[in-house]
Amino acid sequence: MYRYDEFDRDFVAERVEQFRGQVGRRLSGELSEEEFRPLRLLNGLYLQLHAYMLRVVIPYGMLSSRQLRMLAQVARRYDRGYGHFTTRQNIQFNWPKLEEVPDLLADLATVEMHAIQGSGNSIRNVTADQFAGVAADEVEDPRVYAEIVRQWSTLHPEFTFLPRKFKIALTGAGHDRAAVRVHDIGLAMVEDAAGEAGFEVIVGGGLGRTPMIGKTIREFLAKRDLLSYLEAILRIYNQFGRRDNKYKARIKILVHELGAEKFTELVEAEWREIKDGTLELPAEEIERIEAYFADPPYETFEADDAGYLAMLAIDGAFRRWATSNLFPHKRPGYAIVNLSLKPLDGVPGDATAAQMEAAADLADRYGFGEIRITHEQNLVLPYVAQRDLHDLWRALDEIGFATPNIGQVTDIISCPGLDFCSLASARSIPVAQRIGRRFRDLDRQFDIGELHINISGCINACGHHHVGHIGLLGVDRKGEEYYQITLGGSADENASLGEIVGPAVSYDAVVDAIEAVIAAYLEHREPDEPFIETYRRLGAEPFKESVYGKESVHDAA
Amino acid sequence: MSLQVVTANRLRDGIVVYLAADGGWRQRVADAALALDQGEAERLMALASAAVEARLVVDPYLIEVVEDGGLVRPSRYREVIRATGPSVETQADLPSAAE
Amino acid sequence: MTLLKGGEIVADEWAAVGDDDPVPAGPAIVSLQRWQGEREELLRRNHPVGVRLASDEASGAPGAPGVIEEISADLDRLGVVVLEFASFTDGRAYSQARLLRERYGFEGEVRAVGNVLRDQYQFMLRCGFDAFEVVDPGKLDGWREAASEIGAWYQPAADRRQSIPALRHAARGRA
Numbered sequence: 001m002y003r004y005d006e007f008d009r010d011f012v013a014e015r016v017e018q019f020r021g022q023v024g025r026r027l028s029g030e031l032s033e034e035e036f037r038p039l040r041l042l043n044g045l046y047l048q049l050h051a052y053m054l055r056v057v058i059p060y061g062m063l064s065s066r067q068l069r070m071l072a073q074v075a076r077r078y079d080r081g082y083g084h085f086t087t088r089q090n091i092q093f094n095w096p097k098l099e100e101v102p103d104l105l106a107d108l109a110t111v112e113m114h115a116i117q118g119s120g121n122s123i124r125n126v127t128a129d130q131f132a133g134v135a136a137d138e139v140e141d142p143r144v145y146a147e148i149v150r151q152w153s154t155l156h157p158e159f160t161f162l163p164r165k166f167k168i169a170l171t172g173a174g175h176d177r178a179a180v181r182v183h184d185i186g187l188a189m190v191e192d193a194a195g196e197a198g199f200e201v202i203v204g205g206g207l208g209r210t211p212m213i214g215k216t217i218r219e220f221l222a223k224r225d226l227l228s229y230l231e232a233i234l235r236i237y238n239q240f241g242r243r244d245n246k247y248k249a250r251i252k253i254l255v256h257e258l259g260a261e262k263f264t265e266l267v268e269a270e271w272r273e274i275k276d277g278t279l280e281l282p283a284e285e286i287e288r289i290e291a292y293f294a295d296p297p298y299e300t301f302e303a304d305d306a307g308y309l310a311m312l313a314i315d316g317a318f319r320r321w322a323t324s325n326l327f328p329h330k331r332p333g334y335a336i337v338n339l340s341l342k343p344l345d346g347v348p349g350d351a352t353a354a355q356m357e358a359a360a361d362l363a364d365r366y367g368f369g370e371i372r373i374t375h376e377q378n379l380v381l382p383y384v385a386q387r388d389l390h391d392l393w394r395a396l397d398e399i400g401f402a403t404p405n406i407g408q409v410t411d412i413i414s415c416p417g418l419d420f421c422s423l424a425s426a427r428s429i430p431v432a433q434r435i436g437r438r439f440r441d442l443d444r445q446f447d448i449g450e451l452h453i454n455i456s457g458c459i460n461a462c463g464h465h466h467v468g469h470i471g472l473l474g475v476d477r478k479g480e481e482y483y484q485i486t487l488g489g490s491a492d493e494n495a496s497l498g499e500i501v502g503p504a505v506s507y508d509a510v511v512d513a514i515e516a517v518i519a520a521y522l523e524h525r526e527p528d529e530p531f532i533e534t535y536r537r538l539g540a541e542p543f544k545e546s547v548y549g550k551e552s553v554h555d556a557a
Numbered sequence: 558m559s560l561q562v563v564t565a566n567r568l569r570d571g572i573v574v575y576l577a578a579d580g581g582w583r584q585r586v587a588d589a590a591l592a593l594d595q596g597e598a599e600r601l602m603a604l605a606s607a608a609v610e611a612r613l614v615v616d617p618y619l620i621e622v623v624e625d626g627g628l629v630r631p632s633r634y635r636e637v638i639r640a641t642g643p644s645v646e647t648q649a650d651l652p653s654a655a656e
Numbered sequence: 657m658t659l660l661k662g663g664e665i666v667a668d669e670w671a672a673v674g675d676d677d678p679v680p681a682g683p684a685i686v687s688l689q690r691w692q693g694e695r696e697e698l699l700r701r702n703h704p705v706g707v708r709l710a711s712d713e714a715s716g717a718p719g720a721p722g723v724i725e726e727i728s729a730d731l732d733r734l735g736v737v738v739l740e741f742a743s744f745t746d747g748r749a750y751s752q753a754r755l756l757r758e759r760y761g762f763e764g765e766v767r768a769v770g771n772v773l774r775d776q777y778q779f780m781l782r783c784g785f786d787a788f789e790v791v792d793p794g795k796l797d798g799w800r801e802a803a804s805e806i807g808a809w810y811q812p813a814a815d816r817r818q819s820i821p822a823l824r825h826a827a828r829g830r831a
């Protein structure tokens with residue numbers, strides 16, 4: 001993985017001291033809250049419902065075991081012993097004290113981590129496919145370019161006070177696990193006719209109040225032009241993005257109002273001016289970064305491990321876990337292992353300090369000391385030999401990370417909602433927990449198969465409800481919590497936005513409503529047909545009937 | 558006119574606090590000074606603004622409360638959660654946490 | 657109002673002239689509107705002229721040639737271009753300053769006015785601003801400190817400082 005050199009180290013150390021000064025000036029009264037707020041947000045620090053909240057960024061969701069141990073230590077020393085992994089591959093601490101945040105950041109800097117651009121109207125932490133470098137269907141490893149974009153976007157002098165926040169995601173695989181079509185900029189690695197790898201550039205996707213699927217503004221961008229092209233897009237946005245209304249300030253609105261064609265013209269014209277300048281990426285620089293992401297020292301296996309196959313045959317519980325929580329690895333004899341942070345009754349995405357430390361130890365023992373964070377709020381050990389899977393599984397079970405539910409109905413994406421978030425309209429976490437309890441039976445989950453439920457506590461859509469197969473959006477109806485249901489969303493290469501199927505349902509009725517949706521699916525599905533396919537084949541009608549036809553869940557609120 | 562109290566977050570650590578009758582800031586809503594009318598509410602908010610100036614608290618505002626069996630509690634659900642903490646057990650509270 | 661240049665408080669030799677005021681002798685800064693309306697007269701004075709652009713004017717409408725582009729032909733006749741931060745969170749002037757410096761090669765003064773604060777000072781310096789109208793003159797030390805809080809940056813920008821990629825390249829060349 002990427003390691004800091006002296007320049008990165010100095011930069012982050014200086015940034016910590018700069019923020020220490022800003023906190024000092026706030027505490028001494030030199031800065032008002034109004035002046036301090038944008039400065040603390042630029043460093044990932046919010047004032048939430050109960051306390052300050054610090055979002056530590058995890059570039060493209062990649063951590064070393066050493067870094068994960070430090071996150072555990074931070075959780076213990078500065079927080080209440082746990083952290084929350086987010087849908088943007090970051091981690092949030094819910095209870096840090098303002099006066100201690102500079103020390104916390106100094107501790108993080110010792111393991112090459114920071115909170116820069118964790119929030120604010122800046123270019124946020126760049127995200128990428130969680131299986132980058134190990135997926136079988138990859139054109140090229142997107143982490144190389146994610147790292148290049150990370151550096152370029154860090155405290156960019158021109159683009160740190162944009163009209164609104166700005167999110168960039170990359171994927172290098174045919175199957176899109178990074179949701180590039182619902183980002184401000186999505187970069188999908190593709191090959192041109194000559195077999196040269198480059199980027200399809202997608203702009204103006206996003207969720208929130210006005211969800212939109214991004215538009216492709218360039219079919220193929222050469223690697224050397226990556227940064228100059230991004231700079232051109234951002235310069236157009238910085239100058240012309242709306243600043244009169246924060247709900248219309250994202251780039252998707254600019255693209256929409258100008259039209260993709262006009263927007264593309266502006267970007268291309270700007271780009272022609274700067275493309276041969278100082279931002280051109282020399283091949284030498286790309287190679288230098290590539291070296292950081294070289295394969296770990298794999299063992300060579302000819303085929304599947306015989307011991308592993310034997311355990312699969314005799315141990316049913318292991319087989320179930322292997323079926324749902326393992327993904328195919330590009331190397332024979334290896335697997336990609338998902339650690340579920342969605343245990344029964346748990347908080348989706350939460351991990352305690354002890355769990356983080358245990359996971360770090362397991363990564364060292366079985367997985368070359370590396371961990372990934374997924375936007376589904378789970379952890380991944382990307383390179384585990386099949387030989388070790390049974391032992392790893394037992395160890396994961398002991399720390400509560402072996403729930404065999406990846407991609408299934410209880411693997412719910414949930415934002416913090418009203419339990420933590422000051423912007424929330426309704427709670428998210430307890431809804432996820434209640435759905436989890438209703439579908440706790442593993443056979444039933446397994447029978448239902450792949451199904452993504454995403455929950456957001458308000459229209460800001462941090463829980464990505466628009467792109468859940470089933471989405472729930474919390475709304476406030478005269479002080480009562482209600483949930484709007486959307487169906488048919490998807491965040492992958494066939495991205496689609498869910499459709500609202502009817503009136504919002506109450507907190508008490510929402511689990512029954514989900515069950516009714518699933519009952520309709522089970523009734524109408526064809527053999528081996530996943531939920532999203534059945535929905536696309538039949539449309540919303542049978543699901544609507546199932547939910548609203550029944551008096552018990554009907555609610556005209 | 559409903560009952561109101563002033564709440565804010567403490568500047569140094571962010572913790573939720575309520576303005577008490579003696580001008581101090583307390584963590585329990587039960588200790589908050591009750592405003593029965595608009596004039597009293599304005600007086601409390603003036604005290605709160607002074608506390609902002611004095612760098613004690615951030616973003617003070619009035620909330621409605623109700624008296625319920627001799628106890629005061631916020632009427633809006635959001636404020637109940639602010640007063641009592643997250644409504645869910647966090648991972649740290651679970652037996653599976655292996656602490 | 658205090659003018660900060662090169663880390664020092666300096667006397668402002670430029671007169672800010674309102675749209676209805678007579679233009680005095682000596683260096684004068686006028687609005688864009690006045691510049692466009694009275695260009696010939698202003699140039700005939702044989703005193704330096706500067707133009708003040710509001711954020712909206714400077715960027716213009718998308719696709720229409722921006723004002724910066726429009727006045728680019730006149731840049732060698734202008735001593736100062738004043739760009740506005742209506743609020744410190746409105747970052748348009750950063751792009752405008754870079755365009756002036758990097759695209760149109762403007763070598764006169766680029767002055768920041770409005771909500772100009774020390775926590776954005778380094779960003780402004782990097783984007784090509786070299787003069788700052790500051791409300792509170794009492795904290796000069798703070799501004800000097802702010803100018804060097806970060807030693808090296810990842811991006812090339814208008815200040816032509818070596819970016820971290822360039823510094824790395826140079827370090828490898830030495831090794």
Ligand code: SF4
Pocket residue numbers: 415416417418421422423424425456457458459460461462463
């Ligand atoms: S979706 Fe709303 S409630 Fe949930 S974290 Fe985002 S802002 Fe908060």
